[in-house]
Amino acid sequence: MSTVGILGGGQLARMLALAGAPLGVRFIVVDNAPDACAGQVAPLLKADWRDFAALEDFAQAVDVATFDFENVPADTAHWLAERTQVFPNPRALAATQDRLAEKNLFRELGLDTPAFAAVDSRADLERVLAAIGCPAVLKTRRLGYDGKGQFRLKSAADVDAAWSALGGVPLILEAWVAFEREVSLVAVRGRNGEFCTYPLVQNWHADGILSASLAPAADTQALTGPALSHARAIAEHLDYVGAFALELFVSDGRLLGNEMAPRVHNSGHWTIEGAVCSQFENHVRAVLGLPLGDTSALGISVMLNWIGELPDALPVLAEPRAHWHDYGKSPRAGRKVGHATLRADGSAEMRERLVSVARALGREAQVAPVIAALAESRSHA
Numbered sequence: 001m002s003t004v005g006i007l008g009g010g011q012l013a014r015m016l017a018l019a020g021a022p023l024g025v026r027f028i029v030v031d032n033a034p035d036a037c038a039g040q041v042a043p044l045l046k047a048d049w050r051d052f053a054a055l056e057d058f059a060q061a062v063d064v065a066t067f068d069f070e071n072v073p074a075d076t077a078h079w080l081a082e083r084t085q086v087f088p089n090p091r092a093l094a095a096t097q098d099r100l101a102e103k104n105l106f107r108e109l110g111l112d113t114p115a116f117a118a119v120d121s122r123a124d125l126e127r128v129l130a131a132i133g134c135p136a137v138l139k140t141r142r143l144g145y146d147g148k149g150q151f152r153l154k155s156a157a158d159v160d161a162a163w164s165a166l167g168g169v170p171l172i173l174e175a176w177v178a179f180e181r182e183v184s185l186v187a188v189r190g191r192n193g194e195f196c197t198y199p200l201v202q203n204w205h206a207d208g209i210l211s212a213s214l215a216p217a218a219d220t221q222a223l224t225g226p227a228l229s230h231a232r233a234i235a236e237h238l239d240y241v242g243a244f245a246l247e248l249f250v251s252d253g254r255l256l257g258n259e260m261a262p263r264v265h266n267s268g269h270w271t272i273e274g275a276v277c278s279q280f281e282n283h284v285r286a287v288l289g290l291p292l293g294d295t296s297a298l299g300i301s302v303m304l305n306w307i308g309e310l311p312d313a314l315p316v317l318a319e320p321r322a323h324w325h326d327y328g329k330s331p332r333a334g335r336k337v338g339h340a341t342l343r344a345d346g347s348a349e350m351r352e353r354l355v356s357v358a359r360a361l362g363r364e365a366q367v368a369p370v371i372a373a374l375a376e377s378r379s380h381a
């Protein structure tokens with residue numbers, strides 16, 4: 001019986017623990033919030049990332065430590081790695097914590113990115129904006145997620161507002177890409193180098209937060225091979241172990257790297273019911289050195305995120321082949337509190353299900369782009 005320790009006790013840790021339980025794996029989650037939602041399904045150690053006395057007991061109790069949150073301080077990851085096995089390794093975690101280092105790594109390994117440059121002063125911002133052009137987006141290099149720590153500049157007149165919103169910490173300015181679509185690839189690498197990927201997924205965001213995912217994405221024959229090669233190159237370069245997501249823009253038919261999440265990812269939640277082996281089970285298998293499970297999709301899945309508060313569960317539960325996930329969190333604006341996954345064998349069936357669920361929940365706007373993508377798809381019969 002192995003015990004996996006998870007730093008971070010949110011919904012990702014919760015779904016990891018639920019996926020690992022049938023394998024006989026035990027979990028301990030660490031979070032400084034006493035109501036961290038993974039604590040409802042696994043023992044919760046309430047401790048701060050830098051409370052090394054509390055983490056000492058944790059390190060002794062677990063066989064392997066992993067993360068549900070990428071912004072665990074790098075020194076905590078290094079400290080833990082001296083006491084227990086840590087996957088993904090602290091170097092991989094650190095490489096993804098800084099947007100500038102991450103984009104430089106993508107380029108070094110042959111994955112194009114939007115034009116970008118470091119910004120450390122207001123003068124830098126003016127100079128770099130003149131070079132990159134508008135529209136552009138200013139982002140904090142560290143600690144940003146779900147669109148937090150970002151400011152969009154439509155013209156040079158926005159420099160003052162952007163600087164007063166974010167100035168004072170290391171920043172990166174990126175060209176704003178008028179992408180055709182956003183896709184992501186969830187990949188898993190085992191301790192012995194075994195590597196597998198789930199099908200490419202198309203994602204839609206609202207206010208910088210994932211709103212819906214379609215898996216597999218439609219019409220991606222030309223993109224799948226390159227996306228897989230990029231993910232493999234990054235994973236091998238970092239000696240990465242576990243699941244991760246590569247978030248990509250499709251622009252003029254080409255892939256551009258946006259960011260990498262060194263953990264299981266929201267755009268992979270559909271795999272719980274929509275793939276043979278979920279991203280969560282595969283992450284647990286990977287960090288424990290077990291063989292990886294089959295990543296094939298079972299038909300088409302659409303994942304709808306519930307942000308802020310849960311809608312009524314009943315219309316979803318009444319739908320055949322729909323799955324409800326309530327993370328057990330209290331409602332709060334911008335907070336991910338749950339999701340639903342709908343499954344179907346074909347595009348027409350999926351569109352029917354989406355129309356019916358959206359009408360019952362008053363969520364027509366959330367599903368509209370997914371229905372449009374399915375209607376235009378040549379690959380989803």
Ligand code: AMP
Pocket residue numbers: 114137144145146147148174175176177178179182205208209247258259
């Ligand atoms: P991020 O936290 O960087 O993944 O940004 C959240 C979302 O904002 C992305 O998924 C995109 O929808 C959008 N976004 C971020 N950066 C850019 C960019 N350079 N060009 C266009 N859209 C972007």
